[in-house]
Amino acid sequence: MRRILPLLQWLLLWPLLAGAAPIGLITQLSQARIDINTTFRGAELLVFGAIQYPRGQAPDDPPDIAVVVRGPAAPVTVRRKERIAGIWVNAQAVRFESVPGFYAVAATRPIAELADERTTAIYEIGIRNLQLSPVSAAGDATTRTFEAGLVAARERAGLFAERPGGVELTRDVLYAARIALPAAVPVGEYAAEIHLIRKGRVLASTSAPFVIDKSGFERWVYVNAQEHSLAYGLSAVAAALMAGVLAAAVTRRR
Amino acid sequence: MDLYLPIAEMSVNALVIILLGAGVGFLSGMFGVGGGFLTTPLLIFYGIPPAVAVASSATQITGSSVSGALAYWERGQVDVKMGGVLVAGGVIGAGLGQVVFRLLQAVGQIDIVISLIYVLFLTAIGGLMLRDAVTALLAARAGQDPPARGRRHLSWVAALPWRMRFQRSGLYISPLAPLLLGALVGMLTVIMGIGGGFIMVPAMVYVLGMRAQAVVGTSLFQIIFVTAATTLLHATASKTVDIVLALLLLVGGVAGAQFGVRAAQKMPPDRLRLALALLVLAVAARLAFGLTLRPAEPFALFEGA
Numbered sequence: 001m002r003r004i005l006p007l008l009q010w011l012l013l014w015p016l017l018a019g020a021a022p023i024g025l026i027t028q029l030s031q032a033r034i035d036i037n038t039t040f041r042g043a044e045l046l047v048f049g050a051i052q053y054p055r056g057q058a059p060d061d062p063p064d065i066a067v068v069v070r071g072p073a074a075p076v077t078v079r080r081k082e083r084i085a086g087i088w089v090n091a092q093a094v095r096f097e098s099v100p101g102f103y104a105v106a107a108t109r110p111i112a113e114l115a116d117e118r119t120t121a122i123y124e125i126g127i128r129n130l131q132l133s134p135v136s137a138a139g140d141a142t143t144r145t146f147e148a149g150l151v152a153a154r155e156r157a158g159l160f161a162e163r164p165g166g167v168e169l170t171r172d173v174l175y176a177a178r179i180a181l182p183a184a185v186p187v188g189e190y191a192a193e194i195h196l197i198r199k200g201r202v203l204a205s206t207s208a209p210f211v212i213d214k215s216g217f218e219r220w221v222y223v224n225a226q227e228h229s230l231a232y233g234l235s236a237v238a239a240a241l242m243a244g245v246l247a248a249a250v251t252r253r254r
Numbered sequence: 255m256d257l258y259l260p261i262a263e264m265s266v267n268a269l270v271i272i273l274l275g276a277g278v279g280f281l282s283g284m285f286g287v288g289g290g291f292l293t294t295p296l297l298i299f300y301g302i303p304p305a306v307a308v309a310s311s312a313t314q315i316t317g318s319s320v321s322g323a324l325a326y327w328e329r330g331q332v333d334v335k336m337g338g339v340l341v342a343g344g345v346i347g348a349g350l351g352q353v354v355f356r357l358l359q360a361v362g363q364i365d366i367v368i369s370l371i372y373v374l375f376l377t378a379i380g381g382l383m384l385r386d387a388v389t390a391l392l393a394a395r396a397g398q399d400p401p402a403r404g405r406r407h408l409s410w411v412a413a414l415p416w417r418m419r420f421q422r423s424g425l426y427i428s429p430l431a432p433l434l435l436g437a438l439v440g441m442l443t444v445i446m447g448i449g450g451g452f453i454m455v456p457a458m459v460y461v462l463g464m465r466a467q468a469v470v471g472t473s474l475f476q477i478i479f480v481t482a483a484t485t486l487l488h489a490t491a492s493k494t495v496d497i498v499l500a501l502l503l504l505v506g507g508v509a510g511a512q513f514g515v516r517a518a519q520k521m522p523p524d525r526l527r528l529a530l531a532l533l534v535l536a537v538a539a540r541l542a543f544g545l546t547l548r549p550a551e552p553f554a555l556f557e558g559a
Binding site (some may be wrong): 153 | 260261263264295312317318320325362363368489495497498508511546547549551554556557
């Protein structure tokens with residue numbers, strides 16, 4: 001009986017699902033891998049694709065698209081400077097366990113108009129809806145102040161961005177969003193999540209992964225610094241010494 | 255010309271960094287200071303993460319000191335024996351400094367402590383040098399001989415046991431005094447990313463009572479070894495040495511240092527001391543001002559901590 005139950009449910013639901021035939025999303029990224037090389041000054045990621053309507057017909061009222069790009073999460077400690085004995089020192093601290101190194105959202109409309117707060121919070125659409133997991137003995141109000149400070153700092157660095165109107169919808173079928181990645185983006189595994197929202201409900205979601213990593217010389221230096229740190233340190237000293245001796249020789253000859 | 259730094263993980267204007275290195279290198283050759291007390295704050299101000307700025311500036315100082323030290327070496331103005339004792343102390347200090355650095359990093363007070371130490375040391379040393387230089391200059395203007403200094407070195411230095419002869423420095427003192435001095439400066443090298451010349455040079459003159467000609471060369475000599483040890487410590491422990499950043503600073507720095515040495519030979523020593531005193535006091539004033547000024551942004555982020 002227990003085995004038959006899901007089957008029964010499925011049979012019962014089938015006509016309903018077929019009637020409302022699932023709406024789908026097709027997504028493509030301009031790059032699956034972004035290389036950080038010597039001349040890296042930031043990059044632009046193009047997220048584009050199409051909405052698959054049942055029977056290929058777009059409805060009269062167009063749906064909304066939200067594109068969320070997020071980087072690897074890491075813990076961050078936020079400290080607030082306070083004046084003690086005339087000087088400003090780092091006083092109170094709040095630790096946030098999971099802060100994405102990069103977070104950008106583009107949508108066809110302002111986030112607040114896409115869906116209700118509960119829905120945008122569940123899908124973490126919008127900077128204010130990020131769940132940063134604060135760890136603090138301080139009260140809620142204090143934690144919120146620190147969170148605002150953290151978000152503001154990341155926004156200034158271009159690492160957190162929210163662009164309502166950043167998604168272009170063509171004939172209600174094709175969508176495209178350009179996400180600016182600043183030079184300071186952390187390396188790691190990224191994901192672009194695309195949500196199709198209609199009348200405040202998320203109807204379809206899809207996700208496309210991509211990687212940001214150092215390449216060529218930058219990667220070689222980084223890997224050596226991490227894995228052969230003593231040899232790396234020795235060669236740094238050797239290079240410095242050589243540069244000094246060389247410069248002394250060159251200037252003396254003049 | 256934009257360049258991406260592999261360890262600092264940011265894009266910088268290479269020309270700005272090279273010019274920064276050149277300016278600091280000039281001062282380095284001129285005064286026998288590593289120049290780190292200028293490089294580190296300037297790099298942090300430019301946006302380089304403090305840990306990377308401190309470590310990479312130590313690497314750069316190694317190179318810029320070599321070029322300066324060689325110039326002094328040829329003039330026979332390096333006391334290797336004294337330098338050796340200072341280096342031994344410096345390496346011990348660097349090890350201790352690494353422990354303190356980690357501790358301060360863990361409690362999130364590293365930047366404040368760095369600034370405070372800078373202000374304290376720079377004010378004290380700058381003040382001492384200024385008083386001395388002004389006295390000497392005034393005496394010279396009045397057509398008198400500069401006033402002779404009363405004691406050759408401080409009394410507690412003379413009281414230490416196991417006295418040794420340091421020929422080039424013109425000293426007969428216990429090696430414990432330079433060893434302690436070396437350790438203190440080595441500690442500061444690790445914490446602040448400085449060569450410590452701006453502390454070492456006055457301390458050699460005022461505390462040890464070294465002969466003036468040997469001071470700058472010997473200071474540069476010890477800086478080479480202590481900053482090299484510091485680079486290795488940072489490279490293995492915190493992995494924050496950015497070789498690209500250090501080399502950029504060096505390109506400008508080593509050239510600047512050579513010109514600095516030449517400029518120093520032409521300039522009267524009292525003027526030189528006055529100029530260094532004013533420079534040191536200016537940096538101290540700027541840092542003190544920064545500490546008391548309401549920060550534009552009260553929140554600071556510490557990643558992975």
